[in-house]
Amino acid sequence: MRAQDVAHEVAERLSRAGSPSPGPEARILVAHALGIEPSQLLISRVSKRQRPVIDALAERRAEGVPLQHLTGEAYFRHETLKVGPGVFIPRPETEEMVGWALDRLAERPSDRRRVVELCAGSGAITAALARELGHIELHAVELSPEAHAYLARNLEGLGVDILLGDMAEAFHELDGTVDLVIANPPYIPEAHRQILPDDVLQDPEIALFSGPDGLDALRVVAEVGRRLLRPGGLLATEHDDSHAPAVVELFETAGFAEVASRNDLTGRPRFVTATRPPVSGRIGL
Ligand SMILES: C[S@@+](CC[C@H](N)C(=O)[O-])C[C@H]1O[C@@H](n2cnc3c(N)ncnc32)[C@H](O)[C@@H]1O
Known part of the structure; x- marks a missing residue:
């Protein structure tokens, strides 16, 4: 049978199951099962042995298993990352923050590009920084x-210093010397657990929830940022799109300067950037 026709059948199955983008998902699943690129579907055929594999994948997707868990891969900017249960699937909402960071780093001399990523997950942010600009520590x-485990695998060969541990106590040896701290921490309020869509709940809890107001991890990001950054160093952190005023206030209260709210690709306020002021002061958290 022609692969393109099988992809149409799978798309109909996924559409009935409520998939928001059944066509592209079906093409990715069928191509994955055949071990080809989606662009090759037009010139490929599905054998009798391959068909049950495709049907099983379509069934699991229809049951709500994330597409990325079925293929084992997620895309972020120019990166293809290994993912699976146990690691947060990188989202396009984070891509704009990485673009901002790349622009700021490119303005700096290459010996002023020491970067720490907090809450690194699959390593999507760090991998993009490493490959898109280079000459970054x-x-x-x-x-x-x-x-x-996914982080180590995705960043293999990129020369990144990788730590398994709590960001609160990470990299004390770099205190006061870092040029950019970047993070996409957990930021969903505990109370929102009941109203989250099923696909979000497929990500690990530790990647999602952060105390009653969703700001617990962001408070730690502010503290760790103050500790790690050199005077004039930059911070960028993602947050829930409803939290922009609260996160701006949090970083201003923590003594950061030039605190600014910035939008993601869809125009929603998604990340805050700030500068560690030249004169160190008490953290007002
Ligand atoms: C929203 S995910 C973001 C992952 C990745 N940076 C990305 O954008 O795809 C948050 C990550 O923070 C990790 N995390 C949560 N609390 C942490 C802590 N105290 N220290 C370090 N990492 C933490 C979670 O395990 C999860 O991988």
């Missing part, structure tokens, strides 16, 4: 052992 910390 990169450090990344992740608390979950399951996620750390």
Whole structure:
């Protein structure tokens, strides 16, 4: 049977199951099962042995298993990352923050590009920084052992200093010397657990929830940022799109300067950037 026709059938199955983008998902699943690129579907055929594999994948996707867990891969900017249960699937909402960071780093001399990523997960952010600009000294910390295994795999060969541990205590040896701290921490309020869509709940809890107001991890990011950054160093952190005023206030209260709210690709306020002021002061958290 022609692969293109099988992809149409799978798309109909996924559409009935409520998939928001059944066509592209079906093409990715069928191509994955055949071991080809989606662009090759038009010139490929599905054998009798391959068909049950495709049907099983379509069934699991229809049951709500994330597409990325079925293929084992997620895309972020120009990166293809290994993912699976136990690691947060990188989201396009984070891509704009990485673009901002790349622009700021490119303005700096290459000996002023020491970067720490907090809450690194699959390593999507650090991998993009490493490959898109280069000449960056990169450090990344992740608390979950399951996620750390993906982090190590995705960053293999990029020369990144990778740590399994709590960001609160990470990289003390770099205190006061870092040029950029970047993070996409957990930021969903505990109370939102009941109203989250099923696909979000497929990500590990430790990657999602952060105390009653969703700001617990962001408070730690502010503290660790103050500790790690050199005077004039930059911080960028993602947050929930409803939290922009609260996160701006949090970083201003923590003594950061030039605190600014910035939008993601869809125009929603998604990340805050700030500068560690030249004169160190008490953290007002
Ligand atoms: C929202 S995910 C982001 C992952 C990745 N940076 C990305 O953008 O795809 C948050 C990550 O923070 C990790 N994490 C949560 N608390 C942490 C802590 N105290 N220290 C280090 N990592 C932590 C979680 O395990 C999870 O991998």
